[in-house]
Amino acid sequence: MSSREHAELERLRRQLAEAEDALSAIRTGEIDAIVVQGSTGPVVYTLKTADTPYRLLVEQMREGALTVSAEGTIIYANAAFARMVEHPAEQLRGADLMEMIADAPDRQASRLFTGPASAGRDIRLRTSRGALRNVYVSSSPLMIDDKQVHCVIAIDLTRQELRRRHEAIINSSADAIYSLDPNGTITTWNQAAERLYGYAPDEVIGRKVDMLFVTQSMGSDICSESFAQAKQSQRETVQITKSGKRIDVAISVATFADADVPEGVAIIARDISERNRAQDHIKFLLRESSHRSKNLLAVIQVIASQTARAADTLEQFQSRFGQRLRSMAVSHDLLVNEDWKRASLLDLVHLQLRPFAAPGLQLKVEGFVVYISPEAAQHIGLALHELATNASKYGAWSIPSGEVSVNWKVLPGGDLQLSWRERNGPRVEPPSHKGFGSTLTQDVIAQALDTKVAMGFAPDGLVWTIEVPAHHVETI
Amino acid sequence: MIAPRYGLTLFITGATPRSVRAVENVQAFCGRELEGDYELEIVDLYNDPGRAQPANVIVAPTLIRHEPKPVKLLVGDMSDAQRLHTTIKV
Numbered sequence: 001m002s003s004r005e006h007a008e009l010e011r012l013r014r015q016l017a018e019a020e021d022a023l024s025a026i027r028t029g030e031i032d033a034i035v036v037q038g039s040t041g042p043v044v045y046t047l048k049t050a051d052t053p054y055r056l057l058v059e060q061m062r063e064g065a066l067t068v069s070a071e072g073t074i075i076y077a078n079a080a081f082a083r084m085v086e087h088p089a090e091q092l093r094g095a096d097l098m099e100m101i102a103d104a105p106d107r108q109a110s111r112l113f114t115g116p117a118s119a120g121r122d123i124r125l126r127t128s129r130g131a132l133r134n135v136y137v138s139s140s141p142l143m144i145d146d147k148q149v150h151c152v153i154a155i156d157l158t159r160q161e162l163r164r165r166h167e168a169i170i171n172s173s174a175d176a177i178y179s180l181d182p183n184g185t186i187t188t189w190n191q192a193a194e195r196l197y198g199y200a201p202d203e204v205i206g207r208k209v210d211m212l213f214v215t216q217s218m219g220s221d222i223c224s225e226s227f228a229q230a231k232q233s234q235r236e237t238v239q240i241t242k243s244g245k246r247i248d249v250a251i252s253v254a255t256f257a258d259a260d261v262p263e264g265v266a267i268i269a270r271d272i273s274e275r276n277r278a279q280d281h282i283k284f285l286l287r288e289s290s291h292r293s294k295n296l297l298a299v300i301q302v303i304a305s306q307t308a309r310a311a312d313t314l315e316q317f318q319s320r321f322g323q324r325l326r327s328m329a330v331s332h333d334l335l336v337n338e339d340w341k342r343a344s345l346l347d348l349v350h351l352q353l354r355p356f357a358a359p360g361l362q363l364k365v366e367g368f369v370v371y372i373s374p375e376a377a378q379h380i381g382l383a384l385h386e387l388a389t390n391a392s393k394y395g396a397w398s399i400p401s402g403e404v405s406v407n408w409k410v411l412p413g414g415d416l417q418l419s420w421r422e423r424n425g426p427r428v429e430p431p432s433h434k435g436f437g438s439t440l441t442q443d444v445i446a447q448a449l450d451t452k453v454a455m456g457f458a459p460d461g462l463v464w465t466i467e468v469p470a471h472h473v474e475t476i
Numbered sequence: 477m478i479a480p481r482y483g484l485t486l487f488i489t490g491a492t493p494r495s496v497r498a499v500e501n502v503q504a505f506c507g508r509e510l511e512g513d514y515e516l517e518i519v520d521l522y523n524d525p526g527r528a529q530p531a532n533v534i535v536a537p538t539l540i541r542h543e544p545k546p547v548k549l550l551v552g553d554m555s556d557a558q559r560l561h562t563t564i565k566v
Protein backbone atom coordinates (compact mmCIF):
# COMPACT_ATOMS: atom_id res chain seq x y z
CA MET A 1 0.00 0.00 0.00
CA SER A 2 1.40 3.37 -1.02
CA SER A 3 1.70 6.16 1.50
CA ARG A 4 -1.03 8.08 -0.36
CA GLU A 5 -3.42 5.18 -0.08
CA HIS A 6 -2.46 4.88 3.54
CA ALA A 7 -3.35 8.50 4.24
CA GLU A 8 -6.64 8.18 2.40
CA LEU A 9 -7.48 5.08 4.42
CA GLU A 10 -6.63 6.97 7.62
CA ARG A 11 -8.95 9.83 6.62
CA LEU A 12 -11.82 7.46 5.87
CA ARG A 13 -11.29 5.70 9.18
CA ARG A 14 -11.48 8.97 11.04
CA GLN A 15 -14.65 10.01 9.20
CA LEU A 16 -16.23 6.68 9.99
CA ALA A 17 -15.32 7.06 13.62
CA GLU A 18 -16.82 10.56 13.69
CA ALA A 19 -19.99 9.37 11.98
CA GLU A 20 -20.26 6.53 14.47
CA ASP A 21 -19.72 9.03 17.27
CA ALA A 22 -22.54 11.23 15.96
CA LEU A 23 -24.86 8.25 15.57
CA SER A 24 -24.03 6.98 18.99
CA ALA A 25 -24.59 10.47 20.44
CA ILE A 26 -28.01 10.61 18.80
CA ARG A 27 -28.83 7.11 20.03
CA THR A 28 -27.77 7.80 23.60
CA GLY A 29 -29.45 11.18 23.74
CA GLU A 30 -26.32 13.25 24.07
CA ILE A 31 -27.43 15.89 21.65
CA ASP A 32 -30.11 18.58 21.64
CA ALA A 33 -30.63 19.28 17.99
CA ILE A 34 -29.97 18.07 14.48
CA VAL A 35 -29.43 20.25 11.44
CA VAL A 36 -30.98 19.10 8.17
CA GLN A 37 -30.89 20.68 4.75
CA GLY A 38 -34.44 21.73 3.93
CA SER A 39 -35.69 23.01 0.58
CA THR A 40 -35.35 26.59 1.84
CA GLY A 41 -31.99 26.13 3.55
CA PRO A 42 -30.71 24.55 6.72
CA VAL A 43 -33.28 23.92 9.47
CA VAL A 44 -32.48 23.23 13.08
CA TYR A 45 -34.67 20.59 14.69
CA THR A 46 -34.53 20.76 18.43
CA LEU A 47 -35.15 17.40 20.00
CA LYS A 48 -37.36 19.08 22.56
CA THR A 49 -39.58 21.07 20.25
CA ALA A 50 -42.09 21.82 22.99
CA ASP A 51 -39.76 24.51 24.30
CA THR A 52 -39.71 26.43 21.04
CA PRO A 53 -42.44 28.94 21.98
CA TYR A 54 -40.57 29.78 25.18
CA ARG A 55 -37.29 30.11 23.33
CA LEU A 56 -38.88 32.50 20.84
CA LEU A 57 -40.45 34.46 23.66
CA VAL A 58 -37.08 34.91 25.36
CA GLU A 59 -35.38 35.71 22.07
CA GLN A 60 -37.81 38.43 21.20
CA MET A 61 -38.65 40.04 24.53
CA ARG A 62 -37.62 43.66 25.01
CA GLU A 63 -35.93 42.99 28.35
CA GLY A 64 -32.48 41.51 28.43
CA ALA A 65 -32.48 37.83 29.46
CA LEU A 66 -29.45 35.69 30.12
CA THR A 67 -28.32 32.55 31.83
CA VAL A 68 -25.08 32.81 33.72
CA SER A 69 -22.90 30.08 35.21
CA ALA A 70 -21.85 30.17 38.86
CA GLU A 71 -18.54 31.64 37.69
CA GLY A 72 -20.25 34.54 35.95
CA THR A 73 -19.82 33.20 32.42
CA ILE A 74 -22.65 34.06 30.07
CA ILE A 75 -24.11 30.81 28.79
CA TYR A 76 -26.87 32.40 26.85
CA ALA A 77 -27.95 35.99 26.20
CA ASN A 78 -30.86 37.19 24.14
CA ALA A 79 -30.80 39.88 21.46
CA ALA A 80 -32.15 42.59 23.78
CA PHE A 81 -29.23 42.14 26.18
CA ALA A 82 -26.81 42.16 23.27
CA ARG A 83 -28.24 45.53 22.21
CA MET A 84 -27.92 46.88 25.76
CA VAL A 85 -24.20 46.14 25.92
CA GLU A 86 -23.69 46.80 22.20
CA HIS A 87 -22.02 43.44 21.58
CA PRO A 88 -22.82 41.06 18.71
CA ALA A 89 -25.04 38.40 20.31
CA GLU A 90 -22.82 35.53 19.21
CA GLN A 91 -19.81 36.99 21.00
CA LEU A 92 -21.62 37.19 24.32
CA ARG A 93 -21.65 33.46 24.83
CA GLY A 94 -18.76 32.59 27.05
CA ALA A 95 -18.09 36.22 27.99
CA ASP A 96 -17.65 37.22 31.62
CA LEU A 97 -20.67 39.15 32.91
CA MET A 98 -18.63 40.76 35.70
CA GLU A 99 -16.47 42.49 33.11
CA MET A 100 -19.56 44.25 31.78
CA ILE A 101 -20.65 45.55 35.16
CA ALA A 102 -19.19 49.02 35.63
CA ASP A 103 -19.38 48.89 39.42
CA ALA A 104 -17.32 45.67 39.60
CA PRO A 105 -15.55 44.39 41.53
CA ASP A 106 -18.67 44.46 43.58
CA ARG A 107 -19.58 41.53 45.75
CA GLN A 108 -23.18 42.50 45.50
CA ALA A 109 -23.02 42.21 41.73
CA SER A 110 -21.56 38.69 41.90
CA ARG A 111 -24.59 37.55 43.90
CA LEU A 112 -26.52 37.84 40.67
CA PHE A 113 -25.13 34.45 39.71
CA THR A 114 -24.18 32.89 43.04
CA GLY A 115 -26.83 33.77 45.60
CA PRO A 116 -30.50 33.02 46.02
CA ALA A 117 -33.16 34.81 44.00
CA SER A 118 -32.62 38.57 44.14
CA ALA A 119 -35.52 40.97 44.04
CA GLY A 120 -33.72 43.39 41.82
CA ARG A 121 -31.24 46.22 41.96
CA ASP A 122 -29.80 48.95 39.80
CA ILE A 123 -26.41 48.39 38.23
CA ARG A 124 -24.50 50.09 35.48
CA LEU A 125 -23.43 48.11 32.45
CA ARG A 126 -20.49 49.17 30.35
CA THR A 127 -21.17 48.81 26.64
CA SER A 128 -18.57 47.66 24.14
CA ARG A 129 -18.08 51.32 23.22
CA GLY A 130 -17.45 52.27 26.83
CA ALA A 131 -20.78 53.99 27.45
CA LEU A 132 -22.56 53.40 30.76
CA ARG A 133 -26.11 52.21 30.85
CA ASN A 134 -28.35 52.09 33.91
CA VAL A 135 -30.00 48.73 34.14
CA TYR A 136 -32.33 47.15 36.66
CA VAL A 137 -31.47 43.49 37.15
CA SER A 138 -33.01 40.62 39.01
CA SER A 139 -31.90 37.03 39.09
CA SER A 140 -33.02 33.63 40.20
CA PRO A 141 -31.21 30.30 40.42
CA LEU A 142 -32.22 27.77 37.82
CA MET A 143 -31.41 24.07 37.65
CA ILE A 144 -30.61 22.86 34.15
CA ASP A 145 -30.46 19.09 34.64
CA ASP A 146 -28.11 18.73 37.58
CA LYS A 147 -26.31 21.98 37.03
CA GLN A 148 -27.16 25.25 38.78
CA VAL A 149 -27.10 28.39 36.70
CA HIS A 150 -28.71 31.77 37.21
CA CYS A 151 -31.35 33.31 35.10
CA VAL A 152 -30.88 37.11 34.94
CA ILE A 153 -33.39 39.63 33.64
CA ALA A 154 -32.14 43.12 32.79
CA ILE A 155 -34.36 46.13 32.13
CA ASP A 156 -32.86 49.13 30.41
CA LEU A 157 -33.63 52.05 32.71
CA THR A 158 -32.48 54.59 30.15
CA ARG A 159 -35.35 53.51 27.95
CA GLN A 160 -37.74 53.28 30.90
CA GLU A 161 -36.59 56.66 32.18
CA LEU A 162 -37.01 58.22 28.76
CA ARG A 163 -40.47 56.77 28.50
CA ARG A 164 -41.37 58.01 31.98
CA ARG A 165 -40.12 61.51 31.11
CA HIS A 166 -42.01 61.55 27.84
CA GLU A 167 -45.16 60.56 29.67
CA ALA A 168 -44.59 63.28 32.26
CA ILE A 169 -44.02 65.88 29.53
CA ILE A 170 -47.14 64.85 27.66
CA ASN A 171 -49.21 64.89 30.82
CA SER A 172 -47.94 68.29 31.91
CA SER A 173 -48.75 69.80 28.52
CA ALA A 174 -51.40 72.50 28.48
CA ASP A 175 -52.45 71.26 25.06
CA ALA A 176 -54.62 68.19 24.65
CA ILE A 177 -52.52 65.36 23.21
CA TYR A 178 -54.01 62.07 22.10
CA SER A 179 -53.14 59.34 19.66
CA LEU A 180 -55.07 57.19 17.23
CA ASP A 181 -54.41 53.85 15.62
CA PRO A 182 -54.54 53.67 11.80
CA ASN A 183 -58.30 53.06 11.96
CA GLY A 184 -58.97 56.25 13.88
CA THR A 185 -59.49 54.58 17.26
CA ILE A 186 -58.25 56.58 20.23
CA THR A 187 -55.29 54.86 21.94
CA THR A 188 -53.89 57.43 24.41
CA TRP A 189 -55.38 60.48 26.13
CA ASN A 190 -53.50 63.03 28.26
CA GLN A 191 -54.76 65.11 31.20
CA ALA A 192 -55.20 68.26 29.13
CA ALA A 193 -57.41 66.28 26.73
CA GLU A 194 -59.51 65.26 29.71
CA ARG A 195 -59.84 68.92 30.72
CA LEU A 196 -60.60 70.14 27.20
CA TYR A 197 -63.16 67.53 26.18
CA GLY A 198 -64.42 66.44 29.59
CA TYR A 199 -63.90 62.72 28.92
CA ALA A 200 -61.85 60.52 31.27
CA PRO A 201 -59.36 58.22 29.48
CA ASP A 202 -61.53 55.11 29.95
CA GLU A 203 -64.46 56.89 28.31
CA VAL A 204 -62.62 57.49 25.04
CA ILE A 205 -59.80 54.97 24.66
CA GLY A 206 -60.97 52.30 22.25
CA ARG A 207 -63.60 54.54 20.67
CA LYS A 208 -63.52 56.26 17.29
CA VAL A 209 -62.14 59.78 17.21
CA ASP A 210 -65.19 60.90 15.19
CA MET A 211 -67.03 61.31 18.49
CA LEU A 212 -65.01 64.50 19.07
CA PHE A 213 -65.94 66.13 15.79
CA VAL A 214 -69.10 67.96 14.84
CA THR A 215 -68.98 66.70 11.28
CA GLN A 216 -69.48 62.95 10.85
CA SER A 217 -66.36 60.97 9.85
CA MET A 218 -64.19 64.08 9.88
CA GLY A 219 -61.90 62.55 12.50
CA SER A 220 -61.40 59.35 10.49
CA ASP A 221 -60.79 61.41 7.36
CA ILE A 222 -58.10 63.47 9.06
CA CYS A 223 -56.53 60.26 10.34
CA SER A 224 -56.43 58.45 6.99
CA GLU A 225 -55.31 61.61 5.19
CA SER A 226 -52.43 61.95 7.62
CA PHE A 227 -51.42 58.34 6.97
CA ALA A 228 -51.58 58.80 3.23
CA GLN A 229 -49.48 61.95 3.24
CA ALA A 230 -47.20 60.96 6.13
CA LYS A 231 -46.58 64.58 7.03
CA GLN A 232 -47.61 67.01 9.70
CA SER A 233 -50.62 69.19 9.07
CA GLN A 234 -52.42 71.96 10.94
CA ARG A 235 -55.98 73.09 10.76
CA GLU A 236 -58.66 74.92 12.68
CA THR A 237 -61.97 73.23 13.23
CA VAL A 238 -64.90 72.85 15.58
CA GLN A 239 -65.04 69.97 18.03
CA ILE A 240 -67.58 68.88 20.55
CA THR A 241 -67.07 68.15 24.26
CA LYS A 242 -68.72 65.57 26.47
CA SER A 243 -71.28 68.14 27.61
CA GLY A 244 -72.16 68.89 23.97
CA LYS A 245 -70.43 72.26 23.97
CA ARG A 246 -68.82 73.26 20.68
CA ILE A 247 -65.26 74.49 20.89
CA ASP A 248 -63.02 76.14 18.34
CA VAL A 249 -59.73 74.26 18.22
CA ALA A 250 -56.45 74.41 16.35
CA ILE A 251 -55.23 70.86 15.77
CA SER A 252 -51.88 69.59 14.65
CA VAL A 253 -51.88 66.08 13.18
CA ALA A 254 -48.80 63.92 12.59
CA THR A 255 -48.12 60.23 12.08
CA PHE A 256 -45.64 58.52 14.35
CA ALA A 257 -43.68 55.40 13.65
CA ASP A 258 -41.89 52.65 15.54
CA ALA A 259 -38.80 51.52 13.67
CA ASP A 260 -40.05 53.24 10.50
CA VAL A 261 -43.36 51.35 10.56
CA PRO A 262 -46.24 53.87 10.83
CA GLU A 263 -47.96 53.08 14.10
CA GLY A 264 -50.54 55.79 14.58
CA VAL A 265 -51.48 59.43 14.46
CA ALA A 266 -50.78 61.95 17.19
CA ILE A 267 -53.14 64.88 17.57
CA ILE A 268 -52.35 68.02 19.52
CA ALA A 269 -55.40 70.19 20.08
CA ARG A 270 -55.59 73.69 21.51
CA ASP A 271 -58.75 75.50 22.48
CA ILE A 272 -58.82 78.73 20.47
CA SER A 273 -62.35 79.79 21.47
CA GLU A 274 -60.84 82.37 23.80
CA ARG A 275 -58.45 83.59 21.11
CA ASN A 276 -61.29 83.88 18.61
CA ARG A 277 -63.39 85.72 21.16
CA ALA A 278 -60.49 88.08 21.85
CA GLN A 279 -60.08 88.73 18.12
CA ASP A 280 -63.79 89.43 17.77
CA HIS A 281 -63.60 91.76 20.74
CA ILE A 282 -60.67 93.65 19.21
CA LYS A 283 -62.62 94.09 15.98
CA PHE A 284 -65.61 95.29 17.99
CA LEU A 285 -63.45 97.72 19.94
CA LEU A 286 -61.91 99.12 16.78
CA ARG A 287 -65.34 99.72 15.30
CA GLU A 288 -66.58 101.22 18.55
CA SER A 289 -63.48 103.34 18.91
CA SER A 290 -63.95 104.85 15.49
CA HIS A 291 -67.65 105.50 16.18
CA ARG A 292 -66.93 107.07 19.57
CA SER A 293 -64.12 109.22 18.26
CA LYS A 294 -66.51 110.75 15.75
CA ASN A 295 -69.11 111.38 18.47
CA LEU A 296 -66.54 112.81 20.79
CA LEU A 297 -65.26 115.21 18.13
CA ALA A 298 -68.82 116.35 17.47
CA VAL A 299 -69.39 117.01 21.21
CA ILE A 300 -66.06 118.83 21.47
CA GLN A 301 -67.00 120.97 18.51
CA VAL A 302 -70.28 121.98 20.17
CA ILE A 303 -68.56 122.68 23.50
CA ALA A 304 -65.84 124.73 21.78
CA SER A 305 -68.27 126.90 19.84
CA GLN A 306 -70.64 127.38 22.81
CA THR A 307 -67.77 128.16 25.19
CA ALA A 308 -66.42 130.65 22.69
CA ARG A 309 -69.82 132.33 22.41
CA ALA A 310 -70.07 132.79 26.20
CA ALA A 311 -66.46 133.89 26.73
CA ASP A 312 -65.54 137.57 26.88
CA THR A 313 -61.80 137.08 26.37
CA LEU A 314 -59.51 134.52 24.81
CA GLU A 315 -58.07 133.67 28.27
CA GLN A 316 -61.56 133.04 29.61
CA PHE A 317 -62.27 130.74 26.64
CA GLN A 318 -59.02 128.84 27.15
CA SER A 319 -59.69 128.32 30.85
CA ARG A 320 -63.34 127.23 30.51
CA PHE A 321 -62.75 125.07 27.45
CA GLY A 322 -59.77 123.37 29.16
CA GLN A 323 -61.86 122.58 32.25
CA ARG A 324 -64.68 121.12 30.17
CA LEU A 325 -62.26 118.95 28.16
CA ARG A 326 -60.70 117.64 31.42
CA SER A 327 -64.17 116.79 32.72
CA MET A 328 -64.83 114.79 29.55
CA ALA A 329 -61.47 113.08 29.90
CA VAL A 330 -62.31 111.99 33.47
CA SER A 331 -65.53 110.27 32.35
CA HIS A 332 -63.67 108.81 29.39
CA ASP A 333 -60.95 107.24 31.60
CA LEU A 334 -63.55 105.74 33.86
CA LEU A 335 -65.31 104.10 30.90
CA VAL A 336 -62.09 102.79 29.38
CA ASN A 337 -61.34 101.01 32.68
CA GLU A 338 -64.67 99.20 32.38
CA ASP A 339 -64.13 98.24 28.71
CA TRP A 340 -66.52 101.03 27.71
CA LYS A 341 -69.40 98.99 29.04
CA ARG A 342 -70.48 101.02 32.07
CA ALA A 343 -69.28 103.36 34.82
CA SER A 344 -69.82 103.40 38.56
CA LEU A 345 -71.88 106.45 39.47
CA LEU A 346 -70.07 106.83 42.79
CA ASP A 347 -66.69 106.89 41.01
CA LEU A 348 -68.00 109.35 38.45
CA VAL A 349 -69.25 111.76 41.14
CA HIS A 350 -65.97 111.59 43.08
CA LEU A 351 -63.74 112.00 40.04
CA GLN A 352 -65.77 114.89 38.58
CA LEU A 353 -65.88 116.80 41.89
CA ARG A 354 -62.28 116.15 42.93
CA PRO A 355 -60.86 119.23 41.08
CA PHE A 356 -63.12 121.43 43.23
CA ALA A 357 -62.00 119.97 46.53
CA ALA A 358 -60.76 122.62 48.99
CA PRO A 359 -60.29 122.65 52.79
CA GLY A 360 -63.63 123.05 54.53
CA LEU A 361 -65.66 122.36 51.42
CA GLN A 362 -68.79 120.51 52.37
CA LEU A 363 -70.00 117.64 50.24
CA LYS A 364 -72.27 114.73 51.09
CA VAL A 365 -72.65 111.84 48.68
CA GLU A 366 -75.29 109.20 49.28
CA GLY A 367 -76.42 106.31 47.13
CA PHE A 368 -76.18 102.57 46.54
CA VAL A 369 -73.62 101.11 44.21
CA VAL A 370 -75.06 101.56 40.76
CA TYR A 371 -73.61 101.55 37.24
CA ILE A 372 -74.72 103.71 34.36
CA SER A 373 -74.31 103.39 30.60
CA PRO A 374 -71.39 105.06 28.76
CA GLU A 375 -73.74 107.59 27.21
CA ALA A 376 -75.29 108.52 30.59
CA ALA A 377 -71.83 108.68 32.19
CA GLN A 378 -70.55 111.16 29.59
CA HIS A 379 -73.49 113.52 29.92
CA ILE A 380 -73.90 113.26 33.70
CA GLY A 381 -70.13 113.79 34.02
CA LEU A 382 -70.32 117.05 32.11
CA ALA A 383 -73.44 118.14 34.02
CA LEU A 384 -71.77 117.52 37.40
CA HIS A 385 -68.78 119.55 36.23
CA GLU A 386 -71.00 122.46 35.21
CA LEU A 387 -72.99 122.33 38.48
CA ALA A 388 -69.79 122.28 40.56
CA THR A 389 -68.30 125.16 38.57
CA ASN A 390 -71.48 127.18 39.11
CA ALA A 391 -71.55 126.31 42.86
CA SER A 392 -67.94 127.45 43.28
CA LYS A 393 -68.54 130.74 41.51
CA TYR A 394 -72.01 131.72 42.62
CA GLY A 395 -73.58 128.95 44.73
CA ALA A 396 -73.08 127.01 47.96
CA TRP A 397 -69.34 126.50 47.55
CA SER A 398 -68.73 130.23 47.11
CA ILE A 399 -69.08 130.79 50.90
CA PRO A 400 -67.73 128.63 53.79
CA SER A 401 -71.14 127.70 55.26
CA GLY A 402 -72.57 126.33 52.01
CA GLU A 403 -72.91 122.65 51.41
CA VAL A 404 -73.74 120.35 48.53
CA SER A 405 -75.33 116.95 48.75
CA VAL A 406 -75.45 114.52 45.86
CA ASN A 407 -77.74 111.55 46.25
CA TRP A 408 -79.47 109.00 44.13
CA LYS A 409 -81.94 106.18 44.39
CA VAL A 410 -83.50 103.65 42.09
CA LEU A 411 -87.22 104.28 41.62
CA PRO A 412 -89.76 101.41 41.61
CA GLY A 413 -89.81 101.27 37.78
CA GLY A 414 -86.01 100.90 37.63
CA ASP A 415 -85.27 104.51 36.69
CA LEU A 416 -82.51 106.22 38.64
CA GLN A 417 -83.19 109.53 40.33
CA LEU A 418 -80.08 111.65 40.83
CA SER A 419 -80.16 114.96 42.69
CA TRP A 420 -77.76 117.84 43.27
CA ARG A 421 -78.89 119.95 46.19
CA GLU A 422 -77.20 123.09 47.52
CA ARG A 423 -77.87 124.47 51.01
CA ASN A 424 -76.82 127.39 53.18
CA GLY A 425 -75.27 129.20 50.28
CA PRO A 426 -75.88 132.76 49.19
CA ARG A 427 -79.42 133.65 48.34
CA VAL A 428 -80.35 132.21 45.00
CA GLU A 429 -81.86 134.26 42.21
CA PRO A 430 -83.03 132.62 38.99
CA PRO A 431 -80.58 133.59 36.25
CA SER A 432 -81.56 136.38 33.95
CA HIS A 433 -80.31 134.55 30.88
CA LYS A 434 -79.51 130.95 30.03
CA GLY A 435 -75.76 130.29 29.59
CA PHE A 436 -74.13 127.24 28.08
CA GLY A 437 -73.84 125.65 31.56
CA SER A 438 -77.61 125.65 31.88
CA THR A 439 -78.01 124.36 28.35
CA LEU A 440 -75.69 121.44 29.13
CA THR A 441 -77.25 120.55 32.48
CA GLN A 442 -80.81 120.74 31.17
CA ASP A 443 -81.54 120.65 27.47
CA VAL A 444 -78.59 118.68 26.10
CA ILE A 445 -78.72 115.93 28.70
CA ALA A 446 -82.51 115.66 28.61
CA GLN A 447 -82.42 115.22 24.88
CA ALA A 448 -79.49 112.81 24.87
CA LEU A 449 -80.95 110.49 27.51
CA ASP A 450 -84.58 111.12 26.49
CA THR A 451 -85.66 112.09 29.96
CA LYS A 452 -86.72 114.86 32.31
CA VAL A 453 -84.40 117.24 34.09
CA ALA A 454 -85.64 119.65 36.77
CA MET A 455 -83.76 122.76 37.86
CA GLY A 456 -85.18 124.56 40.92
CA PHE A 457 -83.98 127.87 42.27
CA ALA A 458 -85.21 127.66 45.88
CA PRO A 459 -83.99 130.60 48.00
CA ASP A 460 -81.72 128.41 50.20
CA GLY A 461 -80.05 126.73 47.26
CA LEU A 462 -80.19 125.29 43.77
CA VAL A 463 -81.71 121.87 43.24
CA TRP A 464 -81.03 119.84 40.10
CA THR A 465 -82.72 116.50 39.54
CA ILE A 466 -82.57 114.04 36.69
CA GLU A 467 -84.36 110.77 36.16
CA VAL A 468 -82.11 108.42 34.25
CA PRO A 469 -84.19 105.83 32.31
CA ALA A 470 -83.83 102.25 33.51
CA HIS A 471 -82.08 101.02 30.35
CA HIS A 472 -79.10 103.24 31.23
CA VAL A 473 -78.95 101.79 34.74
CA GLU A 474 -77.40 98.59 36.08
CA THR A 475 -77.76 97.67 39.73
CA ILE A 476 -76.06 94.80 41.50
CA MET B 477 0.73 38.34 15.74
CA ILE B 478 0.97 34.57 15.90
CA ALA B 479 -2.25 32.61 15.44
CA PRO B 480 -3.14 30.52 18.49
CA ARG B 481 -2.26 26.87 18.29
CA TYR B 482 -5.76 25.54 18.79
CA GLY B 483 -8.68 26.73 16.67
CA LEU B 484 -12.01 25.44 17.99
CA THR B 485 -15.64 26.00 17.04
CA LEU B 486 -18.48 24.83 19.23
CA PHE B 487 -21.89 24.51 17.56
CA ILE B 488 -24.81 24.72 19.95
CA THR B 489 -28.53 25.47 19.91
CA GLY B 490 -29.49 28.33 22.24
CA ALA B 491 -29.81 27.55 25.91
CA THR B 492 -30.81 23.91 25.59
CA PRO B 493 -29.44 21.81 28.48
CA ARG B 494 -26.68 20.02 26.59
CA SER B 495 -25.66 23.19 24.83
CA VAL B 496 -25.34 24.96 28.18
CA ARG B 497 -23.27 22.09 29.54
CA ALA B 498 -21.14 21.88 26.41
CA VAL B 499 -20.26 25.60 26.66
CA GLU B 500 -19.28 25.21 30.28
CA ASN B 501 -17.30 22.04 29.75
CA VAL B 502 -15.40 23.32 26.74
CA GLN B 503 -14.59 26.61 28.43
CA ALA B 504 -13.42 24.80 31.54
CA PHE B 505 -11.28 22.46 29.43
CA CYS B 506 -9.73 25.33 27.45
CA GLY B 507 -8.94 27.23 30.63
CA ARG B 508 -7.48 24.12 32.23
CA GLU B 509 -5.48 22.56 29.42
CA LEU B 510 -4.83 25.00 26.56
CA GLU B 511 -3.04 27.72 28.57
CA GLY B 512 -4.51 30.62 26.63
CA ASP B 513 -3.13 29.36 23.33
CA TYR B 514 -6.50 28.89 21.67
CA GLU B 515 -9.38 30.61 19.92
CA LEU B 516 -12.86 29.35 20.69
CA GLU B 517 -15.83 30.40 18.59
CA ILE B 518 -19.29 29.49 19.77
CA VAL B 519 -21.92 29.31 17.03
CA ASP B 520 -25.60 29.30 17.91
CA LEU B 521 -27.30 27.37 15.12
CA TYR B 522 -30.62 29.01 15.97
CA ASN B 523 -29.19 32.34 14.92
CA ASP B 524 -26.89 31.03 12.27
CA PRO B 525 -28.11 27.70 10.80
CA GLY B 526 -26.16 28.33 7.60
CA ARG B 527 -22.91 27.66 9.43
CA ALA B 528 -23.76 23.97 9.91
CA GLN B 529 -23.36 22.53 6.43
CA PRO B 530 -19.95 23.97 5.44
CA ALA B 531 -18.56 22.59 8.71
CA ASN B 532 -20.22 19.23 8.17
CA VAL B 533 -22.22 19.61 11.36
CA ILE B 534 -25.46 17.67 11.56
CA VAL B 535 -26.09 17.60 15.30
CA ALA B 536 -25.62 19.97 18.21
CA PRO B 537 -23.66 20.26 20.39
CA THR B 538 -20.65 19.58 18.17
CA LEU B 539 -17.10 20.73 18.81
CA ILE B 540 -14.74 21.03 15.84
CA ARG B 541 -11.01 21.36 16.08
CA HIS B 542 -9.95 22.97 12.81
CA GLU B 543 -6.45 23.82 13.99
CA PRO B 544 -4.07 22.06 14.22
CA LYS B 545 -4.79 19.71 11.32
CA PRO B 546 -6.24 17.16 10.91
CA VAL B 547 -9.75 18.50 11.53
CA LYS B 548 -11.42 16.61 14.38
CA LEU B 549 -14.98 16.51 15.57
CA LEU B 550 -16.62 15.64 18.88
CA VAL B 551 -20.34 15.35 19.55
CA GLY B 552 -22.28 15.62 22.82
CA ASP B 553 -22.16 17.75 25.95
CA MET B 554 -18.38 17.34 26.29
CA SER B 555 -18.72 16.06 29.83
CA ASP B 556 -16.17 13.27 29.21
CA ALA B 557 -12.96 15.13 29.95
CA GLN B 558 -10.78 12.24 28.78
CA ARG B 559 -12.41 12.12 25.34
CA LEU B 560 -12.21 15.88 25.08
CA HIS B 561 -8.52 15.73 25.93
CA THR B 562 -7.87 12.97 23.37
CA THR B 563 -9.79 14.68 20.59
CA ILE B 564 -8.25 18.09 21.03
CA LYS B 565 -4.75 17.45 22.31
CA VAL B 566 -3.67 14.09 20.93
